[in-house]
Amino acid sequence: MPDRHVQVLVIGTGPTGLGAATRLEQLQLPQSYLVVGQEDVAGGLAGTDETSEGFLFDYGGHVIFSHYAYFDDTINKALPKEDDWYEHQRVSYIRSGSAWVPYPYQNNISQLPQSEQLVALDGLLEAAELRAATPTVKPVTFEQWIDRNLGKGIGEMFMHPYNFKVWGVRTSEMQCKWLGERVAAPNLKVVIKNAITRTPAGNWGPNATFRFPARGGTGGIWKAVAEMIPREKIQVGRVVSVDPVHKLAKMGNGETIAYDKLVSTMNVDHFVDIVQVSSEADKEKLRMVKQATQELVYSNTIVIGLGMRGQRPERIGDKCWLYFPEDNTPFYRATIFSNYSPHNCPAQDKVLPTLRLANGSAPASTEPSSGPYWSLMLEVCQSAQRPQNMDTILEETILGALATDLLRPGDEIVSTYVRRFEHGYPTPSLGRDAALGRILPVLKDDFDIWSRGRFGSWKYEAGNQDHSFMLGVEAVDSAVFGTPEMTLNETDWVNGRRNVERRLQ
Numbered sequence: 001m002p003d004r005h006v007q008v009l010v011i012g013t014g015p016t017g018l019g020a021a022t023r024l025e026q027l028q029l030p031q032s033y034l035v036v037g038q039e040d041v042a043g044g045l046a047g048t049d050e051t052s053e054g055f056l057f058d059y060g061g062h063v064i065f066s067h068y069a070y071f072d073d074t075i076n077k078a079l080p081k082e083d084d085w086y087e088h089q090r091v092s093y094i095r096s097g098s099a100w101v102p103y104p105y106q107n108n109i110s111q112l113p114q115s116e117q118l119v120a121l122d123g124l125l126e127a128a129e130l131r132a133a134t135p136t137v138k139p140v141t142f143e144q145w146i147d148r149n150l151g152k153g154i155g156e157m158f159m160h161p162y163n164f165k166v167w168g169v170r171t172s173e174m175q176c177k178w179l180g181e182r183v184a185a186p187n188l189k190v191v192i193k194n195a196i197t198r199t200p201a202g203n204w205g206p207n208a209t210f211r212f213p214a215r216g217g218t219g220g221i222w223k224a225v226a227e228m229i230p231r232e233k234i235q236v237g238r239v240v241s242v243d244p245v246h247k248l249a250k251m252g253n254g255e256t257i258a259y260d261k262l263v264s265t266m267n268v269d270h271f272v273d274i275v276q277v278s279s280e281a282d283k284e285k286l287r288m289v290k291q292a293t294q295e296l297v298y299s300n301t302i303v304i305g306l307g308m309r310g311q312r313p314e315r316i317g318d319k320c321w322l323y324f325p326e327d328n329t330p331f332y333r334a335t336i337f338s339n340y341s342p343h344n345c346p347a348q349d350k351v352l353p354t355l356r357l358a359n360g361s362a363p364a365s366t367e368p369s370s371g372p373y374w375s376l377m378l379e380v381c382q383s384a385q386r387p388q389n390m391d392t393i394l395e396e397t398i399l400g401a402l403a404t405d406l407l408r409p410g411d412e413i414v415s416t417y418v419r420r421f422e423h424g425y426p427t428p429s430l431g432r433d434a435a436l437g438r439i440l441p442v443l444k445d446d447f448d449i450w451s452r453g454r455f456g457s458w459k460y461e462a463g464n465q466d467h468s469f470m471l472g473v474e475a476v477d478s479a480v481f482g483t484p485e486m487t488l489n490e491t492d493w494v495n496g497r498r499n500v501e502r503r504l505q
């Protein structure tokens, strides 16, 4: 006899698991549900750590751009007060040589030195000619998409090197269907006009403004969302095996939970390893699914945080996040995390000793003294093609920050943070969609398992916090009512609109 029985069991307390929980709580099903998560704190990859000196660092640069009214309803209910949030204008640049080019690069080649503008324009014109000559050709790889839409100049100066630093694989190994709204295709006439008049382009894209929680970093949102779920519905513990035939999950402490439907938000490549079946037919199905998960590609993310004493420097100003395509830094992105909320740093009257100066020399004094403080959060991709050394990554990062003017040699570093996240980015590889087609339908149709989430369903374009949360909501609706899951299956459609069909109240 199992220790307990629930109608819906959810594995994981990241945004996807909390989306499922929020929907289940709203539906008030006659039978119960349970969410089990292996960490004490909810939030998963959308979490935040605090250093012993009091600096907050998210697990990488997290900015909310929501496509869903339901998601907004939830986070507004979780953090309802006006002073729970700060609203920011995106101020984002790309480091190019010793210049900062406004984001997105392809719309702002007017800001490059003239020789580079010519290379970029040459490529853009060639790309336009290519599109005119071959109107029916559809690019398959990301590399082909870049060559066709942005041209070889922008490709070589920015897109290829930058994307290799982010993804850890070459653009020729990535597909391009995932791009949708994410990469700005420039208007050639505007680009040429801007280049001649040396005018920067207007603010582009979906996250031109964004909100950030005042307290607790991004993780603060998810702690607050988890608090809206009754305590007894969230259990801390690790699921160690799932028997989908008898619909039984086993926890690390030996407890067994029977369920009718299972929503798993675990990384699907790990999840299939805990599934146990006994019939030969099921074993064969599972073997095929496991084989397909081995074709999925991902990279790891290393987050480096630096806390500095002093006023925020002029050169940093109100910048939010910055991109680094060149090889003088290990990081591809830097976030001025102290600009998002003053509570991301300790209060000015907190006294801290200087650990070191940015150039590595010992500080003049190790006596603790007061602030103000500011902080940088830097992200590094780790993959087979971009190996990183955890022993030296902090030092390499500081050197990169010095080389790109983020830090000055005499800056006083008072706090450092380094953490590696295994499974950071789900890579839109060439074989991804075919592999997912051999994994997700089998788990759902043959085993009644909804594997969903950033790495549960492995679609980067449906892998942000709002998407993940709604993948959980829609998985529940699918499991309970048979409703189609639009975020998973119609991602471009969902991403191209404001989705208002579901509301929390």
Ligand SMILES: Cc1cc2nc3c(=O)[nH]c(=O)nc-3n(C[C@H](O)[C@H](O)[C@H](O)COP(=O)(O)OP(=O)(O)OC[C@H]3O[C@@H](n4cnc5c(N)ncnc54)[C@H](O)[C@@H]3O)c2cc1C
Residues within 6 Å of the ligand: 011, 012, 013, 014, 015, 016, 017, 036, 037, 038, 039, 043, 044, 045, 046, 059, 060, 061, 062, 063, 064, 065, 237, 238, 239, 240, 265, 266, 267, 301, 379, 421, 423, 424, 425, 452, 453, 454, 455, 456, 463, 464, 465, 466, 468
């Ligand atoms: C570097 C980086 C930058 C990002 N930037 C943004 C951004 O700017 N904007 C944005 O909206 N989103 C961003 N995201 C995405 C965001 O973090 C994800 O959308 C979200 O965290 C995914 O949620 P999830 O619940 O699907 O998965 P996860 O957060 O991975 O949660 C899965 C949970 O399952 C738990 N689990 C695993 N195995 C078990 C087990 N056996 N038993 C019990 N529990 C288990 C894990 O511990 C984890 O808590 C970023 C992510 C990264 C890594």
